[in-house]
Amino acid sequence: MWLEIEGDRVIEGVTEQQLRAAISALRNQGPWSFAILTDEEGNYIQIAGGDAGCTIERRQLKPLYHMRAYREDPGDGHKDGDKLKSGAGDIELKHDEWFTKDEALAVFIAFHERASYPEFVCWRSMNQMFGL
DSSP: OEEEETTSOEEETOOHHHHHHHHHTOOTTSSSOEEEEEOTTSOEEEEEEETTEEEEEEEETTTTEEEEEEOSSOOSSOOTTOEEEETTEEEEOOTTOOBOHHHHHHHHHHHHHTOOOOTTOEEEEOHHHHTO
16 A cells, blocks of 8 residues: 655555554645545545544545545534635535544554444445546
């Protein structure tokens, strides 16, 4: 697997310790506001955001689909249409698509370890948005 961090180098054969350091360094306003972890088949998971909140997406190539993480019990912190600031631009999210960096890290580690995702995360298809 390899890890790409906005504006930084690509780390091949990334370790869990390197993942933890990378995610802890994410900031909504940069210089590192997103990270992408890709496996050998080209499937990936990505996080955008930082201390003010994160969004998590994943793409699987076979069969092709793109999904965004959401939670069944989102709390009262956000409303639909709130925008997450990142180096990739403002990302409009639904109220249930916001996560902390620690939660995003747990999802990244599960992907890295090829383990089940944490129970707090559910996945919503974005295929129609991407024309897949």
